[in-house]
Amino acid sequence: MESGKDLRITLIGAGTIGLSFAALHLSHLPASSHLTIYDTRPDAEQYIRDNLPKFFSKASLPRSTSDVKIATSLHDAVSDADIIQESGPENLPIKQDLWAQVEKHAPKDALLWSSTSGILASQQAQKMQDPTRLLVVHPYNPPHLMPLLELVPSPSTSETAIRRTQDFWRARHRVPIHIHQETTGFVANRLAFALLREAIHLVDANVVSVAELDRIVESSMGPRWAVAGPFKSYHAGGGPAGLEGFFNNIGDTVQGCWSDAGNVNIGDGWEDKVFAQAREVYGTVDIAERDRITRRLLDVLEGERGKKTL
Structure with a gap:
């Protein structure tokens, strides 16, 4: 069904993530399939018509946005x-109430996905009659470009729902990763936020500035x-000794960094300094430029990886 004709997809919410999806x-x-968007804002239709085209380059708009049903x-x-x-x-209560209502009106075999950044499916499904249908499909922003989708089921989510979701996204050349246990922030954000915490610590300790730290990441681990x-x-x-050899060679340095890692918390007082530097260096980030460069990078990676199969 998911890869066939007459597929009907409904998106609830027309914020940045919703429109990117x-x-x-x-x-x-x-052409035979249908996309519907539902949003509670009073000017939803005009807002969607005005903003959805911004997610495409002029040459890449595959279908008219007028094809979207509001x-x-x-x-x-x-x-x-x-x-x-x-x-x-x-907002957990909003999501709980939403899924209880969706369940009443949706077809019994419809896939139910949440794009939440951190609210677990097991929490969202507490008012549902059948929690086996719901799972988190967490994107990496912006989802219309980034391949990763974290599939985070609750302990109640059925294997069938997980498999159908994986099949759907693989057919669209995305990277759906099944996260096997619910965990705060899922996986990609946990990794990113661990780096962010250490970055804040280093800036707050005057080891490096916001701009310098970003250049370090962009010039080293980013491309790697x-x-x-x-x-x-x-x-x-x-x-030749692999990961074990790496730890044998510089394990002391690794442990030293781990032991000395910054223990910063929101509200500790670093905010004014770090936020001010970010505003001074970046002002308002040019999202279009970010997306253009990201698209080119992903195209190059896909092309290079594709050579392995030739």
Whole structure:
């Protein structure tokens, strides 16, 4: 069903993540399929018509955004959907109430996905009659560009729902990773926020500035990790002995860094300093430039990796 014709996808929420997912779905939906968006803002239709095209370059708009149906009620939005994906506020009571309502009106075999950044599926599903249908599909921002999707089921989520979700995203050349246990922040954000915490510590301790730290990441681990993750990178760094050799060679330095890692917390007083530097250096970040460069980088990586199969 998910890869066939007449696929009906409903997106709930037309914020940045919701519209980014809309752009992704429009890029892959066949002409016979349908995309519906439901959002509670009073000017939802005009807002979506004005902002959705911004997620495409002029040459890459695959279908007219006028093909998107803007639903005016939750019932109309979900009553005949094959996939229902919410990108609403990060508010547990709102999500719990939403899924209880969706469940009443959606087809019994519809896939139910949450794009939350941190609210577990087991928490969201507490008011549902059938929690086996719901799982988190957490994107890495912006999802219309970034390949990763973390699939985070609750202990109740069915294997069928997980498998159907994986099949859907693989058919669209994304990277759906099944996260085997619910954990705060899932995996990608835990890794990113660990680096962010140490970055804040180093800036707050006057070891480096915000701009200098960003240049360090952009000129070292940034491009390296685009090619290989930390395990593969350090396995290569250990030479013929691999990861074990790496730790044998510089394990003392690694442990020294771990032991000396900054223990910063929100509210500790670093905020004024770090936020002021970020404002001074970057002002308002040019998101279009970020996305353009990211797209080119991902195209190069896909091309290089594709050579391995030739």
